[in-house]
Amino acid sequence: MSDTLHSAFVEQAVKSPDAPAVYSDAGVLTYDELNERSRALAERLVAEGAGPGVPVGICVERTPDLLVSILAVLRTGSCYLPLDPNYPAERLAFMVRDSGTRLVLTTPASLAACPAGPAVVVLGEAVRTGAGERPVPVVPGDTAYIIYTSGSTGRPKGVAIHHGGCVAMLADMDRVFAGCDLSGVSAASSVCFDMSVMEIFAALCRGGAVVLVESAVHLPDSRYADKVTHLNVVPSVMNSLLDAGALPPRVRTVVFGGEPLRRKLVDRAYRETGADRVYNAYGPTEGTVFCSVKLVSKDGSGEPTLGAPSPGVRAYVLDENVRPQPAGVLGELYIGGPGLAHGYVNRPRTTAERFVPDPFRDGELMYRTGDVVAFTEDGELRFGGRADHQVKLRGFRIELEEVEARLTGCPEVRESAAVVRDNKLIGYVVPEGDARDGVWSNAALQSAITSRLAAELPEHMVPATIVFLAALPLAPGGKLDRAALPEPPAPASDGPMTAPGTPTEIALAEIWGQLLDLEPTGIDVHAAFYDLGGDSLLLVRLARLMTRRFDRRVRVPDLFSFRDISSLAGWLDDDSGAAPEAVTSARLRAGARRAALRGRAAPTGR
Structure with missing residues (x-):
């Protein structure tokens, strides 16, 4: 299996060059077209200074150019910094300044939203395609992307995620979604939200297609809504889609994440859609998208759990003295494993406070999630709230x-x-x-x-x-x-x-x-x-x-x-x-x- 996100995609493009890779209102791209466009753009980015250890901002609207840009940045060895053009200018400027980003990739439509300061590469301008893509050495420990989350100090903080954690997450998705139809995976999450990583790469690294839409609430308006077979959605949005009778007709797999999931909504999803699999996914950005994914049975009862920790994920439920809690007793959840982030960009003190030594594994770190949970008798995690004042709204x-x-x-x-x-x-x-x-x-x-x-x-x-x-x-x-x-x-x-x-x-x-x-x-x-x-x-x-x-x-x-x-x-x-x-x-x-x-x-x- 490939050890980077982009190499896994390239391997798939070689296997199925003519298969559709991206559906969007702006058009359809095959794997070969997506591969060639991202390769050519990567060449230009390298000429502009992109390379290992260099963050590159992506300020692009939700068209196929967004996926071309992400893949191109990764192919240069750089990490991508998502800059949603709809975010306030002050927020985007802070993210660029705080991360040290000196190069931003954009389109004519989003150029006005780009923060001042960094050099700008505009898609659509002439792109020279040289003799071929120069190999850029990328190792699993290199940063793949930086996502900014809300900060308790009043300033957002950037989480640096490496390729190795992403590849481990995708391997777990292979296990969880074995047999699921990935021919149309909805990609409705903002690229500033880490669920977007799973939406994009779970499809592109396994031969499926991404159905790119503005947001989940716009899914009914998409010209390719009927292509969606695999829907990733937060519970509050799902309720709205069901209320409007607007769920795509071919959906067979529903993955909930970002908010607590209630049994009432699970029952409704099974009853009112053609879905035969409903999952409850959990994980902080610092743990690379998901730490656990639970298949919620159709004929079950009681509120859904978060499921058992994914293979490779170390999960501890600890009290205030960092002592393990027995099954059924609430404590704070700490996680470790290959998906653990490098830490926070330019926040050594905050990193040291949240990424602490693992007392049960010499030389390893674990992350304090702030989530209050309890282990069930059969080793699954049951959510019990927050230990601080962090909240989730629409998955954010x-x-x-x-x-x-x-x-x-x-x-x-x-x-x-x-x-x-x-x-x-x-x-x-x-x-x-x-x-x-x-x-x-x-x-x-x-x-x-x-x-x-x-x-x-x-x-x-x-x-x-x-x-x-x-x-x-x-x-x-x-x-x-x-x-x-x-x-x-x-x-x-x-x-x-x-x-x-x-x-x-x-x-x-x-x-x-x-x-x-x-x-x-x-x-x-x-x-x-x-x-x-x-x-x-x-x-x-x-x-x-x-x-x-x-x-x-x-x-x-x-x-x-x-x-x-x-x-x-x-x-x-x-x-x-x-x-x-x-x-x-x-x-x-x-x-x-x-x-x-x-x-x-x-x-x-x-």
Whole structure:
């Protein structure tokens, strides 16, 4: 078996050159086409300075060019740094700066999203194909990719994963998915999420095809949805797909990951789809995608476990004194083995805190996951929660401390807290300065905060709702009492309902009504999408539908700037070409002046 990700793909391309490798709305690539395009691009990247130990950023939209780019970077011996073009510019700039990336690969469509500083190679420009690809020595210990995760210090941290860990993961996938149909593996995860590695390479290294889509919620819109036989999905997204009756018809294998899985959803997946295998997969980024994968039986009962640790994975359930816990007793999960990451990029102290010596294996390290689990009597792991304030939302790992650091960094905020409730991220703030003195209205303050965060954080880390408090609840010891944070108040109405009136408002109401199952004429143009029952998954679909309807690119961050139909319609009808942030800032300043003249009370009660 090959000892690197790209060599495993190349071997497969030689075996089946004419087989389809990638399906996407932008077209289909065979193995030979994908192999040749990535080989030619690798030559150019080497000429531009790529090579062993050199991180190369990939800022490419979700087209076949994305897979060409990943394979090309790996073939040079470099490691790839995924840079989602939809991420805020500040976030992308930090990742490039922190990782020391000096070369970024992009396309004309994503060029504007590239951070300033590094040299840029644009796909589509002339690529010289020389006499042949020069062999680049790559060993299993070389870094294959760097993925940035949310950080408890308020800064994201890059996890460096090596080829050897990836190859070990793929070998385990061979064992788990033996007999499964890999002819159409869905690739709907952002490349900034490590499940994307399994989605792409479990297919390409074994002769299957990747069905590339924007996200899982866009799967029903894909022209190749009927090619999907193997679906990787987080539970919350699966519920949405089932609710919409939008699961591809040929799906036979469903792999859940990224969130706790409940038996109720397993039963529903078996009952409402053609799937004959449903798996529960678990693993932190630091352990290379998955540490355990459990086939959940169709006729079982009780909540699914995480399964037994994968072969080669060392799993320990330890107490606070690093002593093993007996079966049935909760403790923190520590993992070790060939998939363990090198550590965090430029974070020696954090690396030393999380990657600690394994007391049971001389000279080996183990990773403190922060997950609370217990071994069952038959050696499987049962999830029991978190030992810290890390949460999962749509499969993305979020450190609440990072969200709180960004909230408190807003000039209008004195203190803040964040929690996840009903699959929504809720922010709690104690206003500061002018906000407490009544210059801002609640609506203007919420818009100011969410617009600022949308410019700094990925959309899954922007609170859906901001709750204003006079003070944060504290436990007797003086620490924040998260359990005492109140439920978000029901949306208040400042007056009679305002029905959609302009053509743009009417068109938006039709889209909202379709997504929220509401009568369009009954939607108040001043009601926020989240207040009407929307969530982050529906927000992604809303951006897609608006882009199609208005022939204008609408991003999820734009929907944080304009949260109701009235403001959205004003932005869409604005012919000035102003950026959402500029339009929002001008309207907020005007709103603040009006509020001050009216003498509105400070938003300290909610």
